[in-house]
Amino acid sequence: MIILKKLNRLIQKSILLILLISFSISTITFSQNNGEKIFLTVCRACHTIGQGKLVGPDLVNVQNKLTEDWIIKFVKSSQSMVKSGDSSAVSIFNEFNKVIMPDQNLSDTQIINIINYIKEKSTTVSTTDVVVTPPFTLINSLGFNLDQAGKEDVNFGRQYFTGEKRFTNGGPPCLSCHNVVKDQLISGGLLSKDLTNAFTRLNAAGVDAIISSPPFPIMRTAFTEKEITLDEKYYLLTFLKQTDKDAIYQHPVNYDKKFIYSGIVGVVILMGFFGLVWSNRKKVAVNKDIFNRQKKSK
Amino acid sequence: MDVRSQVSMLFHLDKCIGCHTCSIACKNIWTDRKGAEYMWWNNVETKPGTGYPTKWEDQNIYKGGWEKIEGSGDLELKGAGKFKGLKNIFHNPHLPVMDDYYEPWTYKYSNLIESPAMDDQPTARPVSLVTGKPIDVKAGPNWDDDLSGTPDYARKDPNLANLTPAERDAMFQLEQMAFFYLPRICNHCLNPACVASCPSGAIYKRGEDGVVLINQKVCRAWRMCVTACPYKKTYYNWSTGKSEKCILCYPRLEAGVAPACMHSCVGRIRYLGVMLYDADKIKNVAKADEKDLVQSQLDIILDPNDHEVIANAKANGIADSTIHSAQNSPVYKFVKEWGMALPLHPEFRTMPMLFYVPPMLPVMASLSAVKNEKQNDKLDPIAKRWDDNWLYDTSTEELWGTIDNARFPLQYMANLFSAGDTEKVSKILKKMMAIRMHRRGVTVGDLSKEKVNGALKDANLTAEEADAIYYLTSLAKFDDRFVIPASHRELAIEMLEDTADVKGSTGFGFKERPLRGV
Numbered sequence: 001m002i003i004l005k006k007l008n009r010l011i012q013k014s015i016l017l018i019l020l021i022s023f024s025i026s027t028i029t030f031s032q033n034n035g036e037k038i039f040l041t042v043c044r045a046c047h048t049i050g051q052g053k054l055v056g057p058d059l060v061n062v063q064n065k066l067t068e069d070w071i072i073k074f075v076k077s078s079q080s081m082v083k084s085g086d087s088s089a090v091s092i093f094n095e096f097n098k099v100i101m102p103d104q105n106l107s108d109t110q111i112i113n114i115i116n117y118i119k120e121k122s123t124t125v126s127t128t129d130v131v132v133t134p135p136f137t138l139i140n141s142l143g144f145n146l147d148q149a150g151k152e153d154v155n156f157g158r159q160y161f162t163g164e165k166r167f168t169n170g171g172p173p174c175l176s177c178h179n180v181v182k183d184q185l186i187s188g189g190l191l192s193k194d195l196t197n198a199f200t201r202l203n204a205a206g207v208d209a210i211i212s213s214p215p216f217p218i219m220r221t222a223f224t225e226k227e228i229t230l231d232e233k234y235y236l237l238t239f240l241k242q243t244d245k246d247a248i249y250q251h252p253v254n255y256d257k258k259f260i261y262s263g264i265v266g267v268v269i270l271m272g273f274f275g276l277v278w279s280n281r282k283k284v285a286v287n288k289d290i291f292n293r294q295k296k297s298k
Numbered sequence: 299m300d301v302r303s304q305v306s307m308l309f310h311l312d313k314c315i316g317c318h319t320c321s322i323a324c325k326n327i328w329t330d331r332k333g334a335e336y337m338w339w340n341n342v343e344t345k346p347g348t349g350y351p352t353k354w355e356d357q358n359i360y361k362g363g364w365e366k367i368e369g370s371g372d373l374e375l376k377g378a379g380k381f382k383g384l385k386n387i388f389h390n391p392h393l394p395v396m397d398d399y400y401e402p403w404t405y406k407y408s409n410l411i412e413s414p415a416m417d418d419q420p421t422a423r424p425v426s427l428v429t430g431k432p433i434d435v436k437a438g439p440n441w442d443d444d445l446s447g448t449p450d451y452a453r454k455d456p457n458l459a460n461l462t463p464a465e466r467d468a469m470f471q472l473e474q475m476a477f478f479y480l481p482r483i484c485n486h487c488l489n490p491a492c493v494a495s496c497p498s499g500a501i502y503k504r505g506e507d508g509v510v511l512i513n514q515k516v517c518r519a520w521r522m523c524v525t526a527c528p529y530k531k532t533y534y535n536w537s538t539g540k541s542e543k544c545i546l547c548y549p550r551l552e553a554g555v556a557p558a559c560m561h562s563c564v565g566r567i568r569y570l571g572v573m574l575y576d577a578d579k580i581k582n583v584a585k586a587d588e589k590d591l592v593q594s595q596l597d598i599i600l601d602p603n604d605h606e607v608i609a610n611a612k613a614n615g616i617a618d619s620t621i622h623s624a625q626n627s628p629v630y631k632f633v634k635e636w637g638m639a640l641p642l643h644p645e646f647r648t649m650p651m652l653f654y655v656p657p658m659l660p661v662m663a664s665l666s667a668v669k670n671e672k673q674n675d676k677l678d679p680i681a682k683r684w685d686d687n688w689l690y691d692t693s694t695e696e697l698w699g700t701i702d703n704a705r706f707p708l709q710y711m712a713n714l715f716s717a718g719d720t721e722k723v724s725k726i727l728k729k730m731m732a733i734r735m736h737r738r739g740v741t742v743g744d745l746s747k748e749k750v751n752g753a754l755k756d757a758n759l760t761a762e763e764a765d766a767i768y769y770l771t772s773l774a775k776f777d778d779r780f781v782i783p784a785s786h787r788e789l790a791i792e793m794l795e796d797t798a799d800v801k802g803s804t805g806f807g808f809k810e811r812p813l814r815g816v
Contacts, residue, residue, distance in 0.1 A: 278391075281391040282359055282360075282391045282392060283391070285352075285395050285396075285397030285398050286348075286351070286352040286353050286359060286394075286397075286398050287352050287397060287398070287436075287437060287450075288397070290436075290437075290447075290450050291397065291436045291437070294434070294436060295434075296434050297432075297434055
């Protein structure tokens with residue numbers, strides 16, 4: 001009976017926990033349905049409307065190319081569509097360097113709102129023009145672009161990346177979730193993508209877009225009201241660019257089992273040291289020998 | 299001169315019969331509570347023996363008392379204090395564990411009463427008073443009483459250090475074995491290690507009578523006092539989470555009643571009286587060289603009849619009644635006037651303020667060779683014949699021969715009472731022997747005047763002094779043994795609070811309102 005009661009209580013507790021978690025997740029989702037607002041915060045990092053490719057395709061007149069149902073499905077979970085072998089999904093995925101589009105926690109109506117916004121916006125763009133992706137330029141407050149960045153800037157970028165320098169608005173350092181292969185850095189977090197080859201994968205525009213308005217739910221919440229400033233972004237980009245370039249010259253250390261072995265050896269040494277220091281301690285009762293000899297009832 | 303008063307107890311060990319009545323009286327009044335079952339604020343030990351807790355005198359194990367630092371000559375607590383305390387704050391290995399005391403137990407008597415009819419006798423099993431579960435009794439507070447378990451206990455007595463192997467062996471020979479009893483309570487030291495060690499400042503030495511007390515509201519269970527006290531006379535109550543110790547029955551003293559241990563003493567071995575001492579000298583005395591330790595501690599006690607001392611005592615706020623008691627103090631007489639008592643283990647440097655008259659008995663110790671043949675010839679043929687030819691020397695032919703060859707080596711006594719100085723102990727034993735001869739001369743009359751006078755002269759006593767010592771030892775009435783002043787609670791309270799403020803309201807003495815309200 002007692003066990004049953006305990007089990008019951010455990011179930012109640014876990015239900016409560018699940019409710020709590022789902023509630024906190026739902027607060028991340030958007031409450032307003034304004035298509036423009038959602039597009040600007042969520043989609044714009046990778047997509048444009050009539051301004052050419054970024055990380056993902058230009059969405060101009062997307063409503064004519066694909067059905068509404070298909071878009072809703074794809075936005076909600078692009079990978080499951082790719083895996084199910086949907087031909088247009090696979091071809092888009094392949095066309096854009098197999099960069100995974102993150103799943104968006106949006107409702108059907110919200111997605112429809114976005115499509116309506118795109119529809120509206122597409123009319124202002126002349127569809128007959130051949131859209132050429134403009135070259136990406138980022139110019140910092142001193143008027144330098146990425147190609148003019150020097151060693152100093154890379155250095156600053158590294159400091160921001162590791163958290164050695166705090167972001168002005170208090171955002172978390174990149175290292176806590178991301179890793180880059182770089183000899184002078186300790187390995188970073190494994191919570192999200194390794195950024196060593198981020199530049200090759202996404203090119204400058206993509207990286208810039210993700211940093212400016214993160215499309216990933218967790219990253220978005222982490223940087224809500226803690227936006228990265230223009231100069232900080234500039235430094236981070238130069239750093240990531242350099243990292244990408246240097247990647248082949250790095251010697252990533254494989255700690256693997258060294259950690260555990262050195263831990264064990266350390267413990268043995270420490271215990272031995274303690275044993276020596278406290279060898280004269282009183283460890284047992286003074287009468288232990290006598291008590292051990294005494295007869296015991298079982 | 300900073301004159302202060304101390305209520306001090308004296309134990310005349312020659313009179314102790316080891317009945318443990320004092321321990322029981324104390325237990326019944328103070329420690330018959332949950333968490334205090336194992337405590338014996340007063341206990342009686344057999345010497346030689348390892349005592350309670352086992353081997354408490356061995357400070358290599360328990361790290362109690364003070365240590366003189368070589369070089370600077372300053373004193374430092376051996377096992378407590380700021381740094382050492384911090385080092386052992388989470389685990390203090392020097393603390394005695396329950397097995398060093400003993401696990402207190404009772405018997406399940408209800409088994410006997412409630413048993414149904416059956417083939418076997420019901421038994422009352424021992425039950426732990428700590429866990430409430432049946433236990434195997436491993437030891438008790440006086441497990442080595444009367445030399446029981448000698449190889450395990452008495453032979454491991456820390457006081458046997460510095461004794462030659464021959465002396466040690468002689469102590470445990472069959473038919474030569476001897477022992478005496480050592481009653482112990484808190485020594486209410488002048489330089490208490492427990493007070494010095496307490497991180498919470500919960501322990502203090504009371505101004506009016508020098509009783510060392512633990513404030514139960516301030517105590518935070520650090521238990522540093524348990525380590526620091528070399529006599530292991532502070533105890534940790536595992537139920538209340540506070541440490542406790544002998545309070546010298548101060549509520550009784552304040553009411554003019556003797557402490558329970560003293561009041562119940564069958565052998566009337568205890569004396570209680572006031573002593574005046576010079577607190578200015580404590581620092582130097584505690585730091586004295588080991589060989590001067592006893593003498594300088596005795597020197598700190600002041601003559602209560604000295605005009606200067608009286609004037610200084612009055613200037614220090616000591617009441618006339620206290621000074622008067624000090625002048626009639628039996629303890630002062632034994633310790634200072636007659637020089638017959640010594641403190642217990644002065645080498646711990648806490649300056650204990652209880653004093654012991656070392657036991658002379660068993661003094662008929664040395665053996666004489668005799669010829670038994672003639673005697674044996676007279677015996678009936680079937681009678682048991684003894685082949686050995688020795689006898690206890692009961693003669694008083696030689697004045698001091700028996701003392702030097704006492705069954706208790708002087709060194710053993712000296713290790714207990716005078717930090718190893720045999721001279722001090724032998725002086726006292728000689729005095730006791732001289733008094734005995736003097737009284738034998740008076741009452742039996744078989745000793746020549748010459749011999750008795752010679753003995754008294756050797757012991758540096760006059761016949762009058764010998765009679766006075768004899769009186770206080772053997773004939774003293776209760777009021778001769780118990781001389782303390784009336785307590786002046788009203789004065790003590792006035793020092794702390796303004797009594798006029800509460801006059802006519804709730805009366806005096808309520809610091810907290812009673813639960814029922816007023």
